[in-house]
Amino acid sequence: MKINGQPYRTIWEAADGKSVEVIDQRKLPHIFDTVRLDNVERYAWAISDMVIRGAPLIGVCAAYGLATAMFENSSDDGLALAYERLIGTRPTAVNLRWSLDRMRGFFMGMVPEARASSGFALARSIAEEDVQLSAAIGRHGAEIIQRAWSAKGQKGPVNILTHCNAGWLAAVDWGTATSPIYHAVAQGVPVHVYVDETRPRNQGASLTAFELNEEGVPHSVIVDNAGGHLMQHGQVDLCIVGSDRTTSTGDVCNKIGTYLKALAAKDNDVPFYAALPFSTIDWSLAEGVRSIPIETRSDEEVTHVSGKMDDGMIATVQITPDGSSAYNPAFDVTPARLVTGIITERGVAPATEAGLRALYA
Amino acid sequence: MKINGQPYRTIWEAADGKSVEVIDQRKLPHIFDTVRLDNVERYAWAISDMVIRGAPLIGVCAAYGLATAMFENSSDDGLALAYERLIGTRPTAVNLRWSLDRMRGFFMGMVPEARASSGFALARSIAEEDVQLSAAIGRHGAEIIQRAWSAKGQKGPVNILTHCNAGWLAAVDWGTATSPIYHAVAQGVPVHVYVDETRPRNQGASLTAFELNEEGVPHSVIVDNAGGHLMQHGQVDLCIVGSDRTTSTGDVCNKIGTYLKALAAKDNDVPFYAALPFSTIDWSLAEGVRSIPIETRSDEEVTHVSGKMDDGMIATVQITPDGSSAYNPAFDVTPARLVTGIITERGVAPATEAGLRALYA
Numbered sequence: 001m002k003i004n005g006q007p008y009r010t011i012w013e014a015a016d017g018k019s020v021e022v023i024d025q026r027k028l029p030h031i032f033d034t035v036r037l038d039n040v041e042r043y044a045w046a047i048s049d050m051v052i053r054g055a056p057l058i059g060v061c062a063a064y065g066l067a068t069a070m071f072e073n074s075s076d077d078g079l080a081l082a083y084e085r086l087i088g089t090r091p092t093a094v095n096l097r098w099s100l101d102r103m104r105g106f107f108m109g110m111v112p113e114a115r116a117s118s119g120f121a122l123a124r125s126i127a128e129e130d131v132q133l134s135a136a137i138g139r140h141g142a143e144i145i146q147r148a149w150s151a152k153g154q155k156g157p158v159n160i161l162t163h164c165n166a167g168w169l170a171a172v173d174w175g176t177a178t179s180p181i182y183h184a185v186a187q188g189v190p191v192h193v194y195v196d197e198t199r200p201r202n203q204g205a206s207l208t209a210f211e212l213n214e215e216g217v218p219h220s221v222i223v224d225n226a227g228g229h230l231m232q233h234g235q236v237d238l239c240i241v242g243s244d245r246t247t248s249t250g251d252v253c254n255k256i257g258t259y260l261k262a263l264a265a266k267d268n269d270v271p272f273y274a275a276l277p278f279s280t281i282d283w284s285l286a287e288g289v290r291s292i293p294i295e296t297r298s299d300e301e302v303t304h305v306s307g308k309m310d311d312g313m314i315a316t317v318q319i320t321p322d323g324s325s326a327y328n329p330a331f332d333v334t335p336a337r338l339v340t341g342i343i344t345e346r347g348v349a350p351a352t353e354a355g356l357r358a359l360y361a
Numbered sequence: 362m363k364i365n366g367q368p369y370r371t372i373w374e375a376a377d378g379k380s381v382e383v384i385d386q387r388k389l390p391h392i393f394d395t396v397r398l399d400n401v402e403r404y405a406w407a408i409s410d411m412v413i414r415g416a417p418l419i420g421v422c423a424a425y426g427l428a429t430a431m432f433e434n435s436s437d438d439g440l441a442l443a444y445e446r447l448i449g450t451r452p453t454a455v456n457l458r459w460s461l462d463r464m465r466g467f468f469m470g471m472v473p474e475a476r477a478s479s480g481f482a483l484a485r486s487i488a489e490e491d492v493q494l495s496a497a498i499g500r501h502g503a504e505i506i507q508r509a510w511s512a513k514g515q516k517g518p519v520n521i522l523t524h525c526n527a528g529w530l531a532a533v534d535w536g537t538a539t540s541p542i543y544h545a546v547a548q549g550v551p552v553h554v555y556v557d558e559t560r561p562r563n564q565g566a567s568l569t570a571f572e573l574n575e576e577g578v579p580h581s582v583i584v585d586n587a588g589g590h591l592m593q594h595g596q597v598d599l600c601i602v603g604s605d606r607t608t609s610t611g612d613v614c615n616k617i618g619t620y621l622k623a624l625a626a627k628d629n630d631v632p633f634y635a636a637l638p639f640s641t642i643d644w645s646l647a648e649g650v651r652s653i654p655i656e657t658r659s660d661e662e663v664t665h666v667s668g669k670m671d672d673g674m675i676a677t678v679q680i681t682p683d684g685s686s687a688y689n690p691a692f693d694v695t696p697a698r699l700v701t702g703i704i705t706e707r708g709v710a711p712a713t714e715a716g717l718r719a720l721y722a
Contacts, residue, residue: 028682029681029682029683029685030679030682194688195685197560197663197680197681198586199558199560199584199585199586200584202680205663205664205680205681205685206680206681206682209681209682209685210682210685212685213682213684213685219685219686220685220686220687220688221663221664221681221685221686221687221688222663222687222688222689223560223561223585223617223618223663223689224560224584224585224586224618225559225560225585225616225617225618225621225693226617226618226688226689226690226693227621228618228620228621228624228693229617229620229655229690229692229693229694230690232620232650232693232694233650255586256584256586256587256590257584257585257586257587257589259589259590259593259625260586260588260589260621260622260624260625261621263589263621263624263625263628264620264621264624267624289593289594294590302558302566302582302583302584303566303582304668305666305668305678305680306678306680307665307666307678307679307680308678308679309676309677309678309679310677314678315670315676315678316670316671316678317666317667317668317669317670317675317676317677317678318391318668318669318670319558319563319566319567319666319667319668320390320558320566320567320570320582321389321390321391321567321570321571321574322390323574324390324556324566324570324571324573324574324580324581324582325580325581325582326581326582326583327555327581327582327583327587328583328584328587329587329590329591331590332586332587332589332590332593333590333593
């Protein structure tokens with residue numbers, strides 16, 4: 001998608017053929033900067049420090065990380081060490097394990113000496129696949145938006161609420177939750193997006209708003225508290241969110257606060273969709289609330305907020321009193337009973353085991 | 362309650378007998394400062410700019426504002442002008458109208474020349490009454506916390522989630538939602554409070570956390586997104602919030618986001634209480650979601666966040682991209698079906714018309 005009118009992806013290969021460049025998402029929306037990742041430690045830092053984030057992008061970045069690691073030490077031990085270093089960076093997203101397992105399986109099938117020269121090709125194929133998955137999610141999801149527009153007599157924009165950033169910045173391109181929006185807009189459907197700011201890291205206010213701005217999609221940033229009120233008053237036609245891990249039964253683990261919006265959607269008969277590629281589905285789990293490990297992140301994400309001052313400098317301010325502690329779970333799980341449907345690259349399934357298995361028979 | 366070990370109220374009369382001092386709540390928790398209010402315009406500014414806030418305190422402050430206005434112009438016209446200026450400051454809280462009507466009725470019953478000399482006495486009685494109401498709410502609410510402690514075998518603290526600041530800073534003293542907490546703690550019940558930060562103005566992170574800190578009550582600040590996850594995992598024993606207006610049928614209008622927490626409480630069988638004095642009940646309304654006017658405040662409250670920098674200076678940072686707009690409704694309405702009970706100065710009522718009318722027969 002576009003930044004300043006120029007097409008970008010979130011990750012691309014550097015000219016040396018053994019490292020990548022990524023957009024530094026910690027500095028958006030105020031500063032556009034890129035970061036070079038050229039050793040496994042640096043990839044691990046980029047993932048855990050959230051230089052890059054979003055389940056699909058974490059998977060792709062980790063794949064490149066393992067490929068880069070093979071230039072340092074392509075032995076079985078080197079592979080195992082790099083795998084362990086990368087998989088420990090984020091506990092909740094399942095795409096990370098999926099792509100690392102895929103890369104490791106590929107490397108284990110060849111002699112160590114061949115690993116460095118072929119790793120980037122596989123990582124590239126995972127990245128290209130992600131773009132295709134996102135595009136397919138967009139085509140299927142756009143049909144839902146088209147129907148919502150028809151249902152309101154093609155009067156006024158379709159008002160879509162989204163939480164966090166499941167946009168192209170969370171993937172390689174297109175995004176998951178935003179891909180249907182970009183596709184619908186391209187088809188001529190007027191859309192207005194309510195963007196949850198998504199505390200504590202404000203991925204909505206900073207990344208989703210940035211994306212929509214750059215693509216010229218009308219939107220309003222709202223605090224995470226506001227969505228229920230909007231749904232009570234008919235101001236939201238549908239919700240679309242992403243997912244970091246989805247159980248085989250349709251429970252959706254996503255950014256903290258998603259569950260609250262799903263409750264409000266149910267209470268007000270607003271359709272609530274999760275958009276995700278197959279790599280986000282954890283077929284080993286039949287239940288999410290008890291089973292999915294929820295990452296707890298630092299207090300400082302809650303107690304401090306970063307942004308741009310009047311003079312253009314980036315600053316961090318403390319909002320809590322000295323002496324107050326915080327608690328910072330990063331994800332929650334929305335039970336399948338609250339999910340209208342799951343938008344995948346293969347189509348839209350009901351959030352049930354039968355629904356998902358029918359798509360992926 | 363205490364600040365730095367010293368007892369304070371949120372508002373007190375100045376030595377000149379015709380103006381008041383209030384704590385400047387915009388600067389908390391980082392700076393303790395007070396502001397003198399000595400003419401009606403200054404009172405109106407303090408209320409609409411949220412130098413002071415909270416339904417009970419707005420009512421008391423407006424009462425003093427009308428009393429101060431009588432020193433400027435005590436004619437019927439002067440009274441009408443001051444009344445109109447003050448009642449227009451905040452549309453949602455009903456205490457504002459209640460206390461202004463009470464003051465106006467009092468003034469209309471006397472000759473204009475007598476109004477200035479007697480206004481402060483009535484305003485003072487409203488302030489003292491507010492303290493007694495808050496204390497009584499605390500005594501009744503503490504019984505609920507005592508029972509919750511017994512129900513868990515007196516093991517571990519009672520975990521209470523609250524939203525926004527319905528603390529002593531929202532009233533004259535004690536508070537509404539926090540008064541039961543302060544009373545239970547004084548009775549020896551161990552309490553831990555989950556404090557919703559309460560975007561956009563962060564009254565939880567700044568004011569409630571400040572209060573609890575100064576009183577030594579254990580607490581954790583959480584983002585507004587987190588409460589649902591905590592309730593799913595049994596980490597919240599009960600919720601207590603305040604109210605800016607309550608219908609005769611028990612619908613509770615309170616800070617934006619309250620409704621989302623009530624939905625999560627219902628979904629997880631967590632008791633959800635609103636604590637409020639009788640002056641918050643609007644007996645003229647039988648329904649809240651459609652009937653209560655919801656104040657929309659400035660975009661900037663959403664797009665910008667204020668806090669303390671490392672050097673101790675207060676700064677404001679912009680979190681959204683240039684060009685993104687925002688939408689900022691300040692309150693929402695929680696339907697009575699989601700409210701376990703209403704804690705008033707007369708006891709705890711079910712959130713029904715019969716329940717409330719039985720208390721106020």
